[in-house]
Amino acid sequence: MQVNDQIDFVRQHIKKNKLRVFMTILAATMGTAFLIVLASVGFGIHDTLRNEILDNRLVNQIEVYSSEMNQVKVEDLKKREHVKAVVFRQSVSINQQSELDGFIGSHNMTVTEFQEEAKVGFALQEGRMPENESEVVVGSHFAENLIEPNTVEEAEPSTYKGSLIGKQFTYKMGLYEEKELFPEETTLTIVGVAKEPAKDWIMDFNIYADSAIMPDLTTIFTSHVDDENSELFYGNVNVYAKNLENVTAVSKALKDEGYSVYSIADQLEQLDVFFLAFKAGLVFVGTIAILIASIGIFNTMTMAVTERTREIGVMKAIGASPKLIQRLFLMESAWIGIIGTIIAVIISYGVSFIANMVLPIIVSAALGDEEIASLDITFSIIPWQLVIIASAISITVAMISGWRPARKATKIDVIQALRQEI
Numbered sequence: 001m002q003v004n005d006q007i008d009f010v011r012q013h014i015k016k017n018k019l020r021v022f023m024t025i026l027a028a029t030m031g032t033a034f035l036i037v038l039a040s041v042g043f044g045i046h047d048t049l050r051n052e053i054l055d056n057r058l059v060n061q062i063e064v065y066s067s068e069m070n071q072v073k074v075e076d077l078k079k080r081e082h083v084k085a086v087v088f089r090q091s092v093s094i095n096q097q098s099e100l101d102g103f104i105g106s107h108n109m110t111v112t113e114f115q116e117e118a119k120v121g122f123a124l125q126e127g128r129m130p131e132n133e134s135e136v137v138v139g140s141h142f143a144e145n146l147i148e149p150n151t152v153e154e155a156e157p158s159t160y161k162g163s164l165i166g167k168q169f170t171y172k173m174g175l176y177e178e179k180e181l182f183p184e185e186t187t188l189t190i191v192g193v194a195k196e197p198a199k200d201w202i203m204d205f206n207i208y209a210d211s212a213i214m215p216d217l218t219t220i221f222t223s224h225v226d227d228e229n230s231e232l233f234y235g236n237v238n239v240y241a242k243n244l245e246n247v248t249a250v251s252k253a254l255k256d257e258g259y260s261v262y263s264i265a266d267q268l269e270q271l272d273v274f275f276l277a278f279k280a281g282l283v284f285v286g287t288i289a290i291l292i293a294s295i296g297i298f299n300t301m302t303m304a305v306t307e308r309t310r311e312i313g314v315m316k317a318i319g320a321s322p323k324l325i326q327r328l329f330l331m332e333s334a335w336i337g338i339i340g341t342i343i344a345v346i347i348s349y350g351v352s353f354i355a356n357m358v359l360p361i362i363v364s365a366a367l368g369d370e371e372i373a374s375l376d377i378t379f380s381i382i383p384w385q386l387v388i389i390a391s392a393i394s395i396t397v398a399m400i401s402g403w404r405p406a407r408k409a410t411k412i413d414v415i416q417a418l419r420q421e422i
Helices: 003-016 018-054 071-078 114-119 211-222 244-256 264-307 309-317 322-367 370-374 384-410 414-419
Strands: 061-065 083-092 095-100 103-105 109-112 124-127 135-138 168-175 186-194 207-210 233-241 260-263
Touching (some): 003 018, 003 322, 018 322, 071 083, 083 114, 083 211, 109 114, 186 211, 207 211, 233 244, 244 260, 260 264, 264 309, 264 322, 264 384, 322 384
Parallel strands (some): 135 186
Antiparallel strands (some): 061 260, 083 109, 095 168, 124 186, 135 207, 168 186
16 A cells, blocks of 8 residues: 555545544644643743843853952953953942032942953943043932932932033042041042943942052041051952853863852853753643543544454455554554644644733733833743654654554454454
8 A cells, every 4th residue: 555545544534533533633732732831931931030130241250259359369360261351349348428519428439440341341321431540430320319418308308410421529438437537538520420220229329430549548548547457448350251151161260279259150050950940840741731632542543443443354354464554543643643733833822922912911910010011021932942842742642642552453353354344
């Protein structure tokens, strides 16, 4: 029997029992669609969390922690292989106050090397980078923390308005315990305003100054503080690899030398491992639905063998081999699995699209927060790998379900089959 004849044979018998076959395909479709949609939630949540972690963060950044970090070690880090830049930010550890045109505020000063900052894309919303120790960049919320003294007691105190670029202000330091500022004033000029943080709840009140200002501030500090254990600056170091592929190698080398390091690559690796297990669990749960649907396929194929006993006998009588008979029934069960899978994939993509469009609106309405609808949240993603896995499981289960009835068909006695009435 030629392949075309085999296909026609299967198609003819399917047409005879359209309703039963339709219901069997429907069960296979529902099982496969359930697997795909369920697992797509895992992919959607995984993608959302990855994007949240990567949002406005440098993937090649490595945070280095050391209680004995100094400029000499920073220079050594800059010379390492695969290192693009090393940013050593140091913050003033004592009380600080800024005064601009009669407005007073508390702003933390951070000293850094702007040449290194420029290499990793320190972003400004206006202005330029400092070129000497008297020029600074201020945070995007610097002005909001400048308050007119005589309005402090008001419910909404008056804050500084207007452009900051080119403005000069005085900067003072003092000890928290004494609640007084040192008399020395440092005059600074604002030449740039940093870009707003990506997160709305983060407020940037910092003053970013060049590290060249450190000796002057240290002189002021030591003239008032005799304690040798007191430190004016505390800092943290960020090492930036040339690309993401170098992050692991650079991190490993630093760990081997005793540094405590953390990188976004480590976080993503942990996240990927967790979601790999999570998605595998969802696929397993979805596979149970397909196994339930396989009961319908088994019953359909068993009834098909029973109804075609006489036909099977005739085929054997004219020389059909057991392998051919088995192949015909396996083709029928595979056909049910394939059609069910194709329909399930189409339905799954439709459900995924609707879920990603409607669920944010429902969540926003339920929580009464209109901003949630605008968040970049993906509830469902169906990658091609998931389609391949689900299709393979569905078709394999369908063929396994049809294998036992197909084997039964090959063992039918020819004489008994021919005696059976049509």
